[in-house]
Amino acid sequence: MALTGVLRPGHVALRVLELEAALRHYVDVLGLIETARDAQGRVYLKAWDEHDHHSVVLRQADSPGMDYMGFRVDSGHTLERLAQEVEQSGLATGCQWIPAGEHPHTGVRFRFTIPTGHAIELFAEKDKVGCLTGDSNPDPWPDDLRGMAPSRFDHCLLYGDDLDGTVKLFRDVLGFSLTEQVVAGPDKLQIAAFLSCSNKAHDVAFIRHPEKNRFHHASFNLDNWNDVLKAADIISKKDVSLDIGPTRHGITRGATIYFFDPSGNRNEVFSGGYIAYPDKPTITWTDEELGRAIFYHDRKLNDAFLNVLT
Amino acid sequence: MHTTMHTIEIAGSGERYACAPGQDLLRAMESLGRRGIPAGCRGGGCGVCKVHVEAGRFHTGKMSRACVSDAEQGEGFVLACKAYPDSNLRLRPVALLRRCLERQQTR
Numbered sequence: 001m002a003l004t005g006v007l008r009p010g011h012v013a014l015r016v017l018e019l020e021a022a023l024r025h026y027v028d029v030l031g032l033i034e035t036a037r038d039a040q041g042r043v044y045l046k047a048w049d050e051h052d053h054h055s056v057v058l059r060q061a062d063s064p065g066m067d068y069m070g071f072r073v074d075s076g077h078t079l080e081r082l083a084q085e086v087e088q089s090g091l092a093t094g095c096q097w098i099p100a101g102e103h104p105h106t107g108v109r110f111r112f113t114i115p116t117g118h119a120i121e122l123f124a125e126k127d128k129v130g131c132l133t134g135d136s137n138p139d140p141w142p143d144d145l146r147g148m149a150p151s152r153f154d155h156c157l158l159y160g161d162d163l164d165g166t167v168k169l170f171r172d173v174l175g176f177s178l179t180e181q182v183v184a185g186p187d188k189l190q191i192a193a194f195l196s197c198s199n200k201a202h203d204v205a206f207i208r209h210p211e212k213n214r215f216h217h218a219s220f221n222l223d224n225w226n227d228v229l230k231a232a233d234i235i236s237k238k239d240v241s242l243d244i245g246p247t248r249h250g251i252t253r254g255a256t257i258y259f260f261d262p263s264g265n266r267n268e269v270f271s272g273g274y275i276a277y278p279d280k281p282t283i284t285w286t287d288e289e290l291g292r293a294i295f296y297h298d299r300k301l302n303d304a305f306l307n308v309l310t
Numbered sequence: 311m312h313t314t315m316h317t318i319e320i321a322g323s324g325e326r327y328a329c330a331p332g333q334d335l336l337r338a339m340e341s342l343g344r345r346g347i348p349a350g351c352r353g354g355g356c357g358v359c360k361v362h363v364e365a366g367r368f369h370t371g372k373m374s375r376a377c378v379s380d381a382e383q384g385e386g387f388v389l390a391c392k393a394y395p396d397s398n399l400r401l402r403p404v405a406l407l408r409r410c411l412e413r414q415q416t417r
Contacts, residue, residue, distance in 0.1 A: 017354060017372045063376035064355040241352035264355015264374070308350040308358055310374070 003074075005082070005175045006197040009204065010072035010123060011054060011103070012156055012218045015061035017263040019043065022058050025261045029238045030220065030269075031147030032056055035129065036104045044104060047220060048142055049151035051128040053105035056153060056218070064263035065310040066215035069156050069204065070109060070121035071174075071197070079124040082174065083110040086122075091115055091169040105129070114169055116160020117212025147238075148231040148269050150220030155202050157216040159209035159309055166206050167193045176203070177278045180251050184287035191287070194252060201252035201273040214309040217258065217266035224271050225255045231269045235259050244305050250293040251285060258305065265310050316395040320346035321364055321402040329395050334371075335361070336390040347390045347403045354392040358405070361390050366399030 016022035023043060026032050032045040035054050044054035052072070059067065073079050086092045092112035098121070100107045107125025114120050132142035160166065167190070170176040179201050182192035194202040207216065222228055228246045235242050235257070243266060245257030254270040261267060285293040292299040294306075315328040318335055325346045329338035336347055336359050350358030357377030363386045370383070371392040378387055387404070 017374065063374040064353075065376075243351075260351040260353050260355070262353050264351030264353035266351065304348075304350060304358070308356045310351070310355045 003198060005074060005078060006122070007072045007074055008198055009055075009069065009153060009155055010052060010126060011057055011070040011121075012153060013042075013057040013059065013067040013069070014215075014218065014261075014265050015064050015067060015263070016058050016261065016265070017060070017062075017064060019058060019060040021262040022060075025240070026056065026058065027146065029147045029234060029240055030267060031145055031149035033132070038104060046129075047150050047152045048132040048145060050153070051131050052126045053129045054103070054126075057103070063310075064261075064265050065213075066118070066156070066158070066218075066265075068111060068119035068121055069158075070123055071203075072126065073122050073124050076107075076124045079108070079110060079122055082122055085173050086110070086112050086169070089169060089173045091165050091173065094119070100125070114160075115162035115165025116158060116206055117162075118158050118160060118166075119213075148220070148222065148227070148234055150222055150269055152221050154200070154219045154221040154270070155204055156218050157205045157207065159207045159214035159216055160212050161208070161210060163190060163193060163206055163208040167195070170195045170204070177276065177280070178282045179276045179280065180283040180285065182251070182285045182287065182290060182293060184290075188286075192251075192285075196276045196278075199275050199277065201254070201276050209309075215265065216309055217268045219268035219270060222269050222271045228255050228257055228269060228271055231257050243308070244295065244298075244302055247298065248296045250289075250296040251283075263310070264308075266308070316366075317398045318395065319398075319400040321400050329399075331396065332394060334391050335368075335393045335395065335399070335401070339390075347401075348405050349391075352391045354389050357389065359390040360387060360404040361393070361401040362387050362404060363393070364400045364402055367396040368393045368399060369396060370394070 036044040043058045045056040094113040098109040105127035109121040109123040111121045176195040176197045179196045180194040184191045191208045194205045197203045232246045241260040243258035256270040318329050319326050323346045327344045350356035354373035373389045373392040
């Protein structure tokens with residue numbers, strides 16, 4: 001197994017203002033599948049091509065935003081090793097073990113707060129309930145999909161203050177590679193970092209921002225550009241709040257559209273990008289080209305996209 | 311069916327637009343192509359469209375307590391995307407207020 005250590009984003013836990021409205025969005029519009037509800041009223045969902053029990057967790061609360069994001073690691077041994085290394089790094093605070101079963105069908109999770117203020121989890125066990133096509137002579141896609149029907153939860157973009165500390169933690173301790181970055185000013189201060197634990201252009205990304213622990217978006221993968229256009233149709237058909245798109249990012253090359261859930265949490269569906277090997281040189285964007293780095297067609301900064309957060 | 315439209319005035323900009331009783335203040339403005347209240351998530355979550363209602367009656371949907379506290383709501387602050395008019399209204403966007411103050415400070 002060449003891909004070791006941290007394998008992939010495993011779940012994102014989001015707060016929503018009204019659970020039923022959120023479910024209509026995440027199930028009927030986005031097209032995730034509900035897999036469980038727990039005694040606290042949290043709802044667990046997954047995308048059709050994911051094997052693991054859940055990748056999105058929704059909880060009703062007084063303010064929207066992200067509670068935490070979890071990454072799957074390759075083994076219990078790796079989980080223990082990384083937990084120890086995260087604690088010893090001095091970069092994380094609030095280190096704690098969440099007992100097995102606190103998420104249904106999930107083993108113990110190691111939770112810690114990173115320098116940008118976000119709660120991040122590592123876990124090694126989550127039951128593989130199977131993807132909708134099955135694994136024996138599967139069809140390329142299942143019947144009865146709803147909405148945009150992404151194949152997987154893909155990544156998050158998060159905003160916070162101590163970008164340097166968070167990037168150091170993800171690169172030096174968790175083994176992520178820096179695929180792309182944005183630098184600004186004469187000192188070339190890093191203001192954005194795109195980090196990969198896999199072959200994807202990003203598994204998580206961070207933007208330097210004065211406040212801690214802000215959430216920009218959770219992103220879900222589609223097969224192709226036509227599916228992105230169809231997602232745009234669904235956004236109008238279902239009267240969803242559109243942010244921007246369909247368009248293309250310079251950064252990561254993804255074809256994309258952004259929209260909001262009924263509580264104001266931003267979602268993205270996107271397709272494409274490139275294969276990122278760990279030895280790929282980092283792509284650097286400079287602030288004077290930031291417009292086309294973010295939206296390659298518009299080529300200008302979009303105030304709402306940059307500053308609307310939960 | 312007869313629907314009484316309410317007139318919404320954006321104080322300081324002179325902008326006026328019509329809003330149906332069941333429609334939120336932001337949506338009504340945006341769908342008419344009018345400007346004045348900045349649009350963000352349109353879901354009561356981000357706080358970008360926060361306004362202070364100076365005159366008139368309205369009711370609200372659920373909005374983020376991180377954006378509008380109980381006390382603020384009592385003083386007439388609300389997110390335009392979660393406010394529905396019950397009469398004609400005059401409102402002032404908080405972002406415009408802030409810009410106005412900043413302009414005075416730089417003078």
